[in-house]
Amino acid sequence: MTDKVKIVVVEEFGKAKLTEIPLRELGPEDIKVKIEFCAVGGADPYAVTGEIPFKLPYYIGYQASGYVAELGKEADAMGLKVGDRVTLDQHRYCGSCYNCRHGHETFCFRPGWSYVDGLMTEYAVMHQRQVFPCPDNIELEEATLTEVIGASLPAVELHPWAPGDSVMVIGAGSCGMTIMQLARLKAATKLTVVEPVAFKRKLALELGADYVIDPNTQDVVDEAMKITGGRGYDRVIEASGDSKMVPLCIDMLAQCGRIILFAIYPDHPDIVIPYDKLWFKEAGVQGVFGQSHLFPNAVNMLPRLNLRPYRGPTFPLKDFWSAFEAHATGKYMRVLVKC
Numbered sequence: 001m002t003d004k005v006k007i008v009v010v011e012e013f014g015k016a017k018l019t020e021i022p023l024r025e026l027g028p029e030d031i032k033v034k035i036e037f038c039a040v041g042g043a044d045p046y047a048v049t050g051e052i053p054f055k056l057p058y059y060i061g062y063q064a065s066g067y068v069a070e071l072g073k074e075a076d077a078m079g080l081k082v083g084d085r086v087t088l089d090q091h092r093y094c095g096s097c098y099n100c101r102h103g104h105e106t107f108c109f110r111p112g113w114s115y116v117d118g119l120m121t122e123y124a125v126m127h128q129r130q131v132f133p134c135p136d137n138i139e140l141e142e143a144t145l146t147e148v149i150g151a152s153l154p155a156v157e158l159h160p161w162a163p164g165d166s167v168m169v170i171g172a173g174s175c176g177m178t179i180m181q182l183a184r185l186k187a188a189t190k191l192t193v194v195e196p197v198a199f200k201r202k203l204a205l206e207l208g209a210d211y212v213i214d215p216n217t218q219d220v221v222d223e224a225m226k227i228t229g230g231r232g233y234d235r236v237i238e239a240s241g242d243s244k245m246v247p248l249c250i251d252m253l254a255q256c257g258r259i260i261l262f263a264i265y266p267d268h269p270d271i272v273i274p275y276d277k278l279w280f281k282e283a284g285v286q287g288v289f290g291q292s293h294l295f296p297n298a299v300n301m302l303p304r305l306n307l308r309p310y311r312g313p314t315f316p317l318k319d320f321w322s323a324f325e326a327h328a329t330g331k332y333m334r335v336l337v338k339c
Contacts, residue, residue, distance in 0.1 A: 003022070003023040003123070004020045004021065004022055004023065005020065005021065005023045005121050005122045005123045006018055006019070006020055006121060006122050006317060007019060007020070007021055007059055007060075007061075007118060007120065007121035007122075008059065008060040008061060008118060008120040008121070008317075008320050009021075009057050009058065009059050009060065009118070010047060010048050010054075010056060010057065010058045010059075010060065011056060011057045012056065013048070013049060013050030013053075013056070014048070014049060014050065015048070016048045016060060016320070016321065016324070018317065018318065018320060021059075023123055023125060024125040025125070026070060026072050026125055027072055027125075027127075028072045028073045028074040028075070029072055029074050029075050029077075029127055029128050030072040030075060030125050030126065030127055030128065031068060031070070031071055031072065031075050031080065031086075031125070031126055031127075031128050031131045032068075032069045032070035032071075032123060032124075032125050033066045033067065033068060033069060033086060033088065033123065033124050033125075033126060033131060034066045034067045034068075034069045034122070034123055035064050035065075035066040035119060035120075035121055035122060035123060035124055035339040036064075036065055036066040036067060036140050036338070036339060037064065037065050037066070037140055037141055037143075037144050037314070037336045037337065037338055037339065038061040038063065038064040038119050038120040038121075038144065038336070038337050038339055039063040039064070039144045039145075039334060039335065039336050039337070040323050040324055040326075040327040040335045040336075040337070041061070041062050041063045041147070042173065042174075042175065042241075042264075043062070043264065044060050044061070044062075044324070044327075045324060045327065045328065046264070046266050047060060048060070048324070051266035051267065052264070052266055058118070059118030059120075059121070060118045060120045060320075061118040061119035061120030061121065061337075062090040062118070062119055062147060063090075063119070063144045063145070063146075063147040063148065064087075064088050064090075064119035064120075064124075064144055064339075065085070065086065065087045065088065065134060065140040065141075065143035065144050065146075066085075066086060066088070066124075066140070066339075067083060067084065067085060067086065068080050068081065068082050068083060068084045068086055068131070069082065069123060070082065072128070075128040076128075077128050077129065078128060078131065078132065078133060079133075080128075080131065080133060084133060084134075085133070085134040085140060085143070086131050086132060086133060086134055087132050087134050087143040087144070087146040087299060087302075088119060088124070088126060088130060088131060088132070088146075088147075089129075089130045089131075089132065089146075089147070089150070089292060089295040090119060090130070090147065091105060091106055091108075091130070091292035091295075092108075092126075092127060092130060093105040093106075093108035093110075093292060094108055094109075094110040097109040097110050103291075103293050104291070104293075105291075105292040105293050106289065106290055106291055106292040106293075107289075120317070120320060120337055120339065121317075121339060122317070122339055132146070132295065132296065132299045133299075134299075134302075135299070135302050135303050137303055138302045138303060138307075141311055141314075141336060142302065142307040142308065142310075142311075143302065144334075144336065145174065145178070145302070145307050145310065145334075146295065146298045146299055146302060147295075147298070148174050148175055148178050149178055149182075149298035149301050149302070149305065150290065150291070150292070150294050150295045150297070150298035151175060151288075151290040152175050152178040152179045152182060152262075153182065153291070153294045153297060153298060153301075154288045154289075154290060154291050154294065155179045155182075155237050155239070155260050155262050155288050156179065156182045156183055156186055157294070158260075158286055158288065159235075159258050159260075159284070159286055160186070161186065161188070161234055161235055163186070163187035164187060164189050165188060165189065165234035165235060166188065166189050166190035166191075166192075166228055166231075166232075166233045166234050166235070166254070167183045167188035167189075167190070167191050167192070167233060167234065167235045167236075167237065168191075168192045168193075168194065168224060168233040168235070168236045168237065168252060169183065169191075169192070169193050169194070169209075169237045169239060170193075170194040170236070170237065170238045170239060170240045170242075170245050170249075171194070171195065171238070171239040171240025171241065171242070171245075171263065172193050172195035172197070172200040172201065172203070172204050173200075173239065173240075173333070174310055174333055174334055175239050175262065175263075176193070176195075176237075176239035176240065176262075177193075177200070177203070177204060177207065177310070177333065178305065179237055179239055179262065180193055180204060180207065180208065180209055181207055181208060181305050181306065182301075182305075183235075183237075184207075184208040184209075185304065188235075189210070190210055190211065190227055190228055190233070191208065191209050191210045191211070192209065192210065192211040192212070192213060192224065192227055192233070193209045193211070193212050193213070194212075194213045194215055194220055194240070194245070195212060195213075195214070195215075195240075196214060196215050196216045197330060197331075198214075200333070201214065203309055203333070206309070207306055207309070211223075211227050215245075220245075220248060220252070221248055221251045221252055224251075224252040225252075228254070231254050232251075232252050232253045232254035232255075232257060233252055233253060233254055233257060234254050234257045234258070235257060235258055235259075235260060236249045236252050236253050236257065236258075236259050236260070237259075237260040237262055238259065238260065238261050238262060238263055239262040239263050240263055241263035241264060241265060242263075243265045243267065243268035243271050246261065246265070246271045246273065247271070247272060247273055247274070249273070250273055250274060250277045250278060250281065250283060251277070253281060253283055254281075255281045255282060255283075256281065256282050256283070257281065257283055257284075258283065258284040258285070258286060259273070259283060259284070259285045259286070260286050260288060261285065261286065261287050261288065262288045273285065309333070310333040310334040311333070311334055311336075312326070312331075312332030312333055312334045312335050312336070313326055313332065313335055313336070314335075314336040314337070314338050315335070315336070315337055315338070316337070316338055317337055317338065317339045320337050323335045323336070323337050
């Protein structure tokens, strides 16, 4: 008889519920994982509201960790065994289409290969290349951040800067804070974080930012120019999701600099950046969606980043909606569901 598992699903936009579905059968190269923790990710609330119009039914959860529960007969590539602690890459890709063969597995062309079912569930069956051993000194709560690191790495890797370049990060959620830490490791200078929430500004300074700016009480552009001596930043990375900040990026950018648009703006998909300013500064604009091929790098980065301060409250699976409500307050860096 096929096992059934509890999982959080959106069957109509505006509502999410806990339901039961059959667990996918274990294939020869698959691994069955007992999900221990799943975070409320930044895209999850938009999936519930329909602001990101995923095809329904949509199963919630893409940042998770857990234990190996069962191995397929040929699932030996990673040397895993039952009971091992693991962190999970939700992206599922064919490995043979044009994009996969050119290092863009996130954009796999094959229909039905883009993602597995949601990870806010009791168990998940995943291909072995989506399952990675968790470093010994990293707790499973922090291991849910592997996806965050993997998503954040392209913000500093797609167009690498030289050591000593100046960097601004707008927004200090879990992704923005992670981008800031990655920028510090890449020897960024004048590393500045723009963030309206006081405890996040304080944490940014503790984790390596040189400066913080409160957009509620300070003129962001004026402060940016003071910090950089009127030159602007070599990189301005927008990770807040506040569409009002995007047009300001060009005003804080140095000539020949680059704007990195990391966040999503479902309420304002048509944001205008003045072209004349882009042209005059010979500036570049780069969107960042994430790159699945960087997930192994993200696993390796887990011990290099200070992730423990991100931790917030944890809720049982049956109270998943309380986790969503806690996430919506903006009071926490991270909200987890114990599955």
